[in-house]
Amino acid sequence: MVTVKMLKPYYIKADNDFIRVILAYQYFSVLIDEQVYQFVPTEAKEIRINRRTQKVENMGVRFAFQKGKDIAYLTMSELISLPDFLLQLDTIAQPYYFQEKTNQKNETAIIIRELEQLNLRRLIDKSLDERDADTFHSLTKML
Structure with a gap:
């Protein structure tokens, strides 16, 4: 099993199109079968x-990780499949994203929250119509 132990950029370079997270020794390490492997560039x-x-x-x-003389290679696809890698990478890159995308995400989240509330109220109405007291009480606690 592979998990990210540490992910810190050596430096970050942002231009109009891309955010480049530059990695170096001692700033990126993974656990592979409970053994710590250090990034080597x-x-x-x-x-x-x-x-x-x-x-x-x-x-x-693909990225190389070393423990002693043993070298393990992980592709970007493999790293992207690790939830902790994505969370750390998003935290690093978040300040460099264009603001309009963040606003759009916030608006989308608000709309989704409103739709969920409307759906919850419909389910409460349905439980009243069906005289299902248990469902009614559990749904009203969610409001």
């Missing part, structure tokens, strides 16, 4: 994120 050295779509662009690269 022999192959890929950066994570490139599109500022508008907030998607990782260089999906084809």
Whole structure:
């Protein structure tokens, strides 16, 4: 099993299109079968994120991690599949995303919350129509 132990950028470079998270020794480590492997910049050295779509662009690269003489390689696709990697990467890149995307996400979240409330009220009405007291009480607690 692979988990990210630490992910800190050596530095971050942002231009009009991309956020480049540059990695270096001692700033990125993973646990592979409960063994700590340190990042070594022999192959890929950066994570490139599109500022508008907030998607990782260089999906084809692979990163090298070393423990003693043992070297393990992880592709970007493998790293992206790790939830802790995505959370840490999003935290690092968040200040560099274009603001309009963040506002759009907030608006979407508000709309979703309103739709969920409307659906909850419909379910409460349905439980009243069916005279289902248990469902009614559990749904009203959610309001």
